[in-house]
Amino acid sequence: MVMVMNVNYQDRVVQYALHARFFYDQLLAKDWPVLQNTFEAMTPTCRQAHQVIRTEIEKALSDKAAEEKLRVEYAHLFLLPEGVKMYASVHQSSEPLLRQKAWQQVTKRYKTHGLKLEPDEYHPEDHASVELSFMAHLIEQGESYEAQLDFLQKHVLIWLPGVLQKLCTHPKAEIYRLVSERTLHFLKEEEQLLMQLMNME
Amino acid sequence: MQSTKKSTFEMDRRTFLKTAAGGSLAAGLGLGIPRFVHAEQQSVIEPQSKVVNTFCSVCGGGCGIRAHVVDGRVVHLEGNPDDQAAEGRLCVKAYSSIKTLYDPDRLKYPMKRTNPQKGEGVDPGFIQISWEEAFQLTAENFQKAIDEHGPESIIFFMRGQDFANRLRNAIGTPNHVAHQSTCFTSQVASWFAQVTGGGRPYVYDLENCKYIMGFGFDGLGKSKNMHIRSITRALANNAKMVILDPYMSVTARKAHEWIQIKPGTDLAFALAMIHVIVSENLFDASYVEDMTFGFEYLADFARDYTPEWAAEITEVPAEDIRRIAREFATTKPAHIFTHKRDAAGPNYANSTRLAQAIVILNALVGTIDREGGLLLKRSFPTPSFDEVFPRPDFPERRKERIDAWEQREIMSRFTNGDFATVADGILNEKPYPTKAALVRKYNLLAFPEAKRMEEALKKLDFIAVCEIYPSEMAMMADVVFPEPYWLETSGVSERDFFSRYPQLAVRTPVIEPQYDTKGFSAIIVELAKAMNLGHYFEEASGGKWNNAILEAAGTTWDDMKDHPTGLWGDEKPFEGKTSFNTPSGKIELFSTVMEENGFDPLPHWRPRREEPTADYPFHYLINRPPMHKMTESQNNRLIMALYGENHAILNDRRAAEMGIREGDEVYVESRVAKIKLKAKLTAGIRHDCVCVFHGFGHWSQGLSRAAGIGANDGDLIPSMTHEEMKALHDPGAGACMLDFPVKVYRA
Ligand code: SF4
Numbered sequence: 001m002v003m004v005m006n007v008n009y010q011d012r013v014v015q016y017a018l019h020a021r022f023f024y025d026q027l028l029a030k031d032w033p034v035l036q037n038t039f040e041a042m043t044p045t046c047r048q049a050h051q052v053i054r055t056e057i058e059k060a061l062s063d064k065a066a067e068e069k070l071r072v073e074y075a076h077l078f079l080l081p082e083g084v085k086m087y088a089s090v091h092q093s094s095e096p097l098l099r100q101k102a103w104q105q106v107t108k109r110y111k112t113h114g115l116k117l118e119p120d121e122y123h124p125e126d127h128a129s130v131e132l133s134f135m136a137h138l139i140e141q142g143e144s145y146e147a148q149l150d151f152l153q154k155h156v157l158i159w160l161p162g163v164l165q166k167l168c169t170h171p172k173a174e175i176y177r178l179v180s181e182r183t184l185h186f187l188k189e190e191e192q193l194l195m196q197l198m199n200m201e
Numbered sequence: 202m203q204s205t206k207k208s209t210f211e212m213d214r215r216t217f218l219k220t221a222a223g224g225s226l227a228a229g230l231g232l233g234i235p236r237f238v239h240a241e242q243q244s245v246i247e248p249q250s251k252v253v254n255t256f257c258s259v260c261g262g263g264c265g266i267r268a269h270v271v272d273g274r275v276v277h278l279e280g281n282p283d284d285q286a287a288e289g290r291l292c293v294k295a296y297s298s299i300k301t302l303y304d305p306d307r308l309k310y311p312m313k314r315t316n317p318q319k320g321e322g323v324d325p326g327f328i329q330i331s332w333e334e335a336f337q338l339t340a341e342n343f344q345k346a347i348d349e350h351g352p353e354s355i356i357f358f359m360r361g362q363d364f365a366n367r368l369r370n371a372i373g374t375p376n377h378v379a380h381q382s383t384c385f386t387s388q389v390a391s392w393f394a395q396v397t398g399g400g401r402p403y404v405y406d407l408e409n410c411k412y413i414m415g416f417g418f419d420g421l422g423k424s425k426n427m428h429i430r431s432i433t434r435a436l437a438n439n440a441k442m443v444i445l446d447p448y449m450s451v452t453a454r455k456a457h458e459w460i461q462i463k464p465g466t467d468l469a470f471a472l473a474m475i476h477v478i479v480s481e482n483l484f485d486a487s488y489v490e491d492m493t494f495g496f497e498y499l500a501d502f503a504r505d506y507t508p509e510w511a512a513e514i515t516e517v518p519a520e521d522i523r524r525i526a527r528e529f530a531t532t533k534p535a536h537i538f539t540h541k542r543d544a545a546g547p548n549y550a551n552s553t554r555l556a557q558a559i560v561i562l563n564a565l566v567g568t569i570d571r572e573g574g575l576l577l578k579r580s581f582p583t584p585s586f587d588e589v590f591p592r593p594d595f596p597e598r599r600k601e602r603i604d605a606w607e608q609r610e611i612m613s614r615f616t617n618g619d620f621a622t623v624a625d626g627i628l629n630e631k632p633y634p635t636k637a638a639l640v641r642k643y644n645l646l647a648f649p650e651a652k653r654m655e656e657a658l659k660k661l662d663f664i665a666v667c668e669i670y671p672s673e674m675a676m677m678a679d680v681v682f683p684e685p686y687w688l689e690t691s692g693v694s695e696r697d698f699f700s701r702y703p704q705l706a707v708r709t710p711v712i713e714p715q716y717d718t719k720g721f722s723a724i725i726v727e728l729a730k731a732m733n734l735g736h737y738f739e740e741a742s743g744g745k746w747n748n749a750i751l752e753a754a755g756t757t758w759d760d761m762k763d764h765p766t767g768l769w770g771d772e773k774p775f776e777g778k779t780s781f782n783t784p785s786g787k788i789e790l791f792s793t794v795m796e797e798n799g800f801d802p803l804p805h806w807r808p809r810r811e812e813p814t815a816d817y818p819f820h821y822l823i824n825r826p827p828m829h830k831m832t833e834s835q836n837n838r839l840i841m842a843l844y845g846e847n848h849a850i851l852n853d854r855r856a857a858e859m860g861i862r863e864g865d866e867v868y869v870e871s872r873v874a875k876i877k878l879k880a881k882l883t884a885g886i887r888h889d890c891v892c893v894f895h896g897f898g899h900w901s902q903g904l905s906r907a908a909g910i911g912a913n914d915g916d917l918i919p920s921m922t923h924e925e926m927k928a929l930h931d932p933g934a935g936a937c938m939l940d941f942p943v944k945v946y947r948a
């Protein structure tokens with residue numbers, strides 16, 4: 001059972017955005033200032049919860065060899081087949097393929113909110129980074145807790161925790177093991193928080 | 202309820218927005234995460250469907266396709282009913298290509314290697330890089346090789362492609378190595394010399410044939426759309442089919458007669474047929490008179506090649522040979538079909554002679570470029586790449602090549618190169634050191650003696666690979682350039698395997714590329730720019746070249762891109778050619794071109810290179826599963842569900858004598874390597890043969906479905922030294938893909 005922390009609006013958005021970034025693209029030394037600002041944008045409690053990954057990422061991005069090691073880890077885990085597939089469709093279809101039903105469903109979901117993914121975006125709509133970004137968007141747009149929880153449960157929690165679990169034990173995962181553990185924890189917190197908020201109403 | 206929740210939230214949000222400087226926090230953080238834009242809000246969303254015209258590129262057939270796309274997803278591919286090649290159907294390879302399109306194992310970004318070690322089991326330590334870095338790195342390494350060892354130190358491994366050919370010439374390297382000597386150069390040499398003065402045709406009018414014959418021809422097993430359609434129609438139309446093959450292929454299974462000929466002896470059978478047809482005056486006198494040259498030499502030439510003589514060699518009774526020759530000559534139209542890796546493909550040292558003999562036999566019965574036979578392709582005029590995209594002069598370049606291809610008297614005029622001899626050239630620096638390679642869509646497993654080729658590639662300092670999958674070749678790469686899948690691209694096709702009349706098919710992208718990929722022509726142009734050779738490609742692009750092809754045919758890209766059928770060219774009645782591009786203007790039964798090039802103008806008997814021995818008592822055969830495409834399809838789940846593993850296929854009785862049961866693991870060993878496979882037993886193979894299907898034995902962990910399944914048939918094929926190839930004195934410069942014996946024993 002995860003203890004629901006006193007997560008405020010800003011922390012929620014920042015965490016969704018940060019965790020979307022982790023899975024969106026490899027991390028490079030030039031990204032560190034932005035990452036650092038992102039950690040700084042968190043409340044102290046939330047920042048503290050991210051301290052371990054912050055330290056590890058900072059170390060990796062401040063040294064050329066460590067940066068390359070992190071990039072190799074990223075490629076193994078997210079670009080090459082021996083890693084994990086960060087697409088809902090691959091995990092929710094009878095065949096592990098892109099753009100199957102789960103992709104259609106989440107794409108439609110965006111449309112019901114009057115949105116679509118920016119056309120020159122490389123990742124498809126059901127990529128983890130896109131779904132996490134959308135959660136940030138829902139919060140920022142002031143969508144109801146019900147709508148937030150609905151999206152979280154129907155489109156994110158239905159597949160992503162399983163993939164994150166795999167990452168936690170993947171032999172090639174080091175820094176991304178810590179990242180996935182943190183993402184996993186955050187998603188669990190989020191579900192409980194939203195359920196509690198709904199129950200309060 | 203809802204309003205309470207909303208207002209609580211809005212308070213939060215207002216507080217928060219102060220810290221986000223009045224904008225979206227997620228965007229304001231500058232993390233560069235995915236962004237959403239406005240779309241028309243739809244509460245009930247109707248499916249958006251469309252049909253896009255394209256053509257298949259799994260093989261060179263180019264069958265026209267109507268791709269059905271629903272909500273941005275390709276849901277079905279349908280043969281274009283207006284297309285002469287597809288006739289509304291596709292083969293299993295095309296239908297299953299949607300699985301490849303959506304395979305998450307595809308290459309997604311340019312990558313570079315961080316681990317300098319290379320080879321099987323070595324982690325390349327790839328990292329994602331930008332396209333700019335990929336081009337720069339490749340250009341720097343190519344330039345280093347040029348500066349230190351000359352432009353010839355760079356090898357291009359790929360099929361011929363106009364943009365790549367120009368870059369190779371602009372660099373000034375003669376080394377363009379392609380796979381054809383492992384596939385069909387024997388047939389090209391005979392057709393070049395005897396009929397076309399160019400390449401060989403692939404347009405089979407099987408449908409109108411009444412007597413289909415094949416020396417290892419597996420038109421059904423290759424499962425090409427047009428072959429299956431026309432063979433089944435011919436059979437329904439009461440055509441007789443006779444297949445000579447040591448293995449009961451799919452086509453042999455459907456044949457009226459399956460003759461288990463001894464491997465590598467088909468030439469003797471063909472020579473005896475010539476003997477019977479000429480000595481019994483069964484030939485088509487008017488066709489021979491009007492269309493051929495050199496008939497007067499045949500009687501003498503074939504005198505001693507009696508069916509009795511051939512029976513000794515082929516192990517086929519003389520009366521069967523005689524009967525089949527008579528049937529072939531008297532059933533009209535009759536034709537011996539030959540397609541790539543059959544007995545007349547470059548499998549044996551005598552394969553080119555068999556190809557010559559087949560041309561003679563088909564000419565004797567009058568079915569070269571006649572209905573019911575093999576037709577020369579009808580095509581629109583093709584534009585000249587140099588006229589469309591004028592260029593500066595190319596630099597001088599050395600003539601000698603790393604595969605000694607320039608020594609092939611006939612084949613050197615085709616820039617194919619030789620998979621069989623290139624490892625010798627690289628490893629032994631014959632005739633000079635090579636240092637870098639640009640590879641496109643060739644897998645390491647496709648080379649004869651793949652393990653030796655792996656050693657050769659390890660000797661190179663730098664390899665750039667253009668691919669869609671993390672194949673074994675990609676695992677050897679220093680830089681990987683990811684290409685889009687054909688369903689994501691544009692193009693124009695002449696459809697090589699079925700063009701009874703000129704017709705072009707146009708491809709427009711069915712969906713947008715899913716990953717950060719670039720088309721091959723664009724890769725070449727960008728690489729040229731990075732190498733300061735951009736002036737060779739001014740104004741050049743794949744799109745302009747597509748338009749130029751269409752303009753030469755009387756239309757334009759703009760007119761065709763939204764054309765209702767995606768096809769250009771009206772049906773025309775077939776008219777057989779009355780002259781051919783040879784010195785005599787006729788089909789040369791006696792080939793003056795062969796003679797001028799120092800080869801036998803007539804295909805006298807020549808045995809295969811290596812017979813079985815006491816130590817290696819088995820003939821080695823290779824076939825392909827109908828649903829697979831070489832080494833490219835083993836990560837496709839649908840195809841693997843249909844055919845998921847290769848085996849050592851053995852005669853059941855012979856296996857019982859050897860104590861081998863179905864499923865037992867056995868070694869198949871040649872003089873260069875051994876592979877381990879499970880035994881599959883059948884009565885449908887000669888007692889002295891073992892057959893292995895091609896395409897398996899992948900070791901790249903990047904192929905999550907294919908890795909570790911079966912074994913690579915090509916590991917066993919001995920590669921050749923430059924000298925061995927020269928000594929063969931084969932006009933087709935064949936790689937002798939089956940011309941060696943093997944042994945089989947329990948593992
Ligand atoms: S024959 Fe070739 S081009 Fe035609 S559908 Fe099959 S694979 Fe595609």
